[in-house]
Amino acid sequence: MSTPVMDTAAPAAAPSTAPLVVVEDVARTFDVSAPWLNRVLERKPRQLLHAVDGVSFEIARGQTLALVGESGCGKSTVARLLVGLYAPTRGRFWFDGQDAHAAYRSAQGRQLRRRIQMIFQDPYASLNPRWRVEDIVAEPLREHGLLRDPAALRERVGQLLRSVGLSPHDMVKYPHQFSGGQRQRISIARALATQPAFLVCDEPTSALDVSVQAQVLNIMKDLQRQQGLTYLFISHNLAVVRHVSDHVGVMYLGRLVELADKRTLFAQPRHPYTRMLLEAIPKLHATGQARTPVQGEVPNPLNPPSGCAFHPRCPHANARCQAERPALQTIGGVRVACHAVEEGRLR
Ligand SMILES: Nc1ncnc2c1ncn2[C@@H]1O[C@H](COP(=O)(O)OP(=O)(O)O)[C@@H](O)[C@H]1O
Ligand code: SF4
Ligand SMILES: [Mg+2]
Numbered sequence: 001m002s003t004p005v006m007d008t009a010a011p012a013a014a015p016s017t018a019p020l021v022v023v024e025d026v027a028r029t030f031d032v033s034a035p036w037l038n039r040v041l042e043r044k045p046r047q048l049l050h051a052v053d054g055v056s057f058e059i060a061r062g063q064t065l066a067l068v069g070e071s072g073c074g075k076s077t078v079a080r081l082l083v084g085l086y087a088p089t090r091g092r093f094w095f096d097g098q099d100a101h102a103a104y105r106s107a108q109g110r111q112l113r114r115r116i117q118m119i120f121q122d123p124y125a126s127l128n129p130r131w132r133v134e135d136i137v138a139e140p141l142r143e144h145g146l147l148r149d150p151a152a153l154r155e156r157v158g159q160l161l162r163s164v165g166l167s168p169h170d171m172v173k174y175p176h177q178f179s180g181g182q183r184q185r186i187s188i189a190r191a192l193a194t195q196p197a198f199l200v201c202d203e204p205t206s207a208l209d210v211s212v213q214a215q216v217l218n219i220m221k222d223l224q225r226q227q228g229l230t231y232l233f234i235s236h237n238l239a240v241v242r243h244v245s246d247h248v249g250v251m252y253l254g255r256l257v258e259l260a261d262k263r264t265l266f267a268q269p270r271h272p273y274t275r276m277l278l279e280a281i282p283k284l285h286a287t288g289q290a291r292t293p294v295q296g297e298v299p300n301p302l303n304p305p306s307g308c309a310f311h312p313r314c315p316h317a318n319a320r321c322q323a324e325r326p327a328l329q330t331i332g333g334v335r336v337a338c339h340a341v342e343e344g345r346l347r
Helices: 036-042 075-082 100-104 109-115 133-143 150-163 168-172 180-192 210-227 238-244 262-267 272-279 319-323 339-343
Strands: 021-031 048-059 064-068 090-095 116-119 198-202 230-235 247-252 255-261 329-331 334-336
Touching: 021 075, 048 064, 048 075, 048 090, 048 230, 048 247, 048 255, 064 075, 064 238, 075 198, 075 230, 090 100, 100 109, 109 116, 116 180, 133 150, 133 168, 133 180, 150 168, 150 180, 180 210, 210 238, 230 238, 238 262, 247 262, 247 272, 255 262, 255 272, 319 339, 329 339
Parallel strands: 064 230, 064 247, 116 198, 198 230
Antiparallel strands: 021 048, 021 090, 247 255, 255 334, 329 334
């Protein structure tokens, strides 16, 4: 006999406390081999580039995880994997308890794409210059068949523009009539059109002047508070991440090297790469204090260093570091991949 009162399942109306986003050991490899004939004639082997190699993280509902690292570390590849532009070579992405890549391949893909939206770095490149703002912002609504009536569409576009601090009167204009910051607000309005739960933001303010960056970041934070949005926020700049994130993941050559809550990461960075990135941030309150520029460069991912990929740049590297790749493990409540931290050589 069924006893609904004793049912252990949560009531349908209760919001789930499970993380909205769970990424499990996700990897993406690109085949960058020369064409087959050249390979045969020139006796070249097949070449695989491991852009993302076993990344795992979770994001709780309404929170922001920032992913940082220098150019080429695999951040955009993670973003593109999450929005379904790439399929993973390995691993799983669970979105709200659902296997996202299985869904992307199925009839539910459309529904998922509505709930996961992406904001790109360059708002000019991502906005069609020949379209009026009204059509740009309304496009996802039309595409997903959410609103058809022209008056209702205009009304909704007006609301969306207002929500990002623009005027409904702006809808008759074209992208070139706006500043960079305003164009990024238009991109945000468009991303919000389908009422997504999760926004993947790939360097959303990196193309903007510093003063404008702060305005756009504030709008994003307000929208998050008002709508309970969950963000993956990608930046090469740790200083930007400080204002928007709850947790921070630091990537190096396709892997996470440190994952911590923001306060801990900034107050007590563990991984030598995180420390190097932090020391490069200009110190606002210590005038005259020279910052330490980032030393060296990210290695060629087609020929990664042995052992710890950071060892050629690391002041704490030793023989073990050259030979053995450190695994990401929990040390002092923080996820970190470093032999020196594990051995207690680094405090
Ligand atoms: N479609 C692709 N084909 C081949 N290589 C790629 C592709 N996309 C990215 N890569 C390579 O993968 C690595 C990671 O790139 P990316 O994810 O763009 O890093 P980031 O966003 O951190 O700068 C880089 O070496 C890049 O050249
Ligand atoms: S494992 Fe070794 S080389 Fe890598 S970051 Fe730690 S100390 Fe440096
Ligand atoms: Mg990128």
